[in-house]
Amino acid sequence: ETGVTQSPTHLIKTRGQQVTLRCSSQSGHNTVSWYQQALGQGPQFIFQYYREEENGRGNFPPRFSGLQFPNYSSELNVNALELDDSALYLCASSFPVGDYGYTFGSGTRLTVV
């Protein structure tokens, strides 16, 4: 049984650019959530996907968008990057919806310069 894998592990982008982060959920998990963790802070909920549909969203602007694919993997897209978007982005998968026993990935460290 594989865990949650995220790619890439590190990324440096320039302000105004766009970025795509990827997540493969744990085998058998059909729900994927994304979190942003700024330095010294706890993870903040961005959104959740279940069966390829958005199933809840946190207080993030529309330039944060996502996708879930039929194999339950997911992407997080961020447009028009800002310096404050620099953070660790965590993906977490779970099954079924409502089971809060999330399995977290190691995260993608995004730096915006």
Place this chain on the structure above:
Amino acid sequence: AQRVTQPEKLLSVFKGAPVELKCNYSYSGSPELFWYVQYSRQRLQLLLRHISRESIKGFTADLNKGETSFHLKKPFAQEEDSAMYYCALSGTAGSNYKLTFGKGTLLTVNP
């Protein structure tokens, strides 16, 4: 609005001493409470959840609805308990499945 407060950023104890990591929450309803732990160079993982009422690695946490608290306790700390601990809350109503995390407490257990 959901909010989780962990008042201590850092907590340092000696091996064998009791440890208590504090967590207070704000939520208008019946929340589900969790403790997550992140050991050095490892990913965030679930330690325990209040509905299961388990003791994991010697840790327990009791939900006190009157004081809106969910403190994590262990009677005898071990060096391997040194880690970052996050308290988290999720509402049970409707489709509110998001986890709201506190800022975390870094526990150091000294030999």
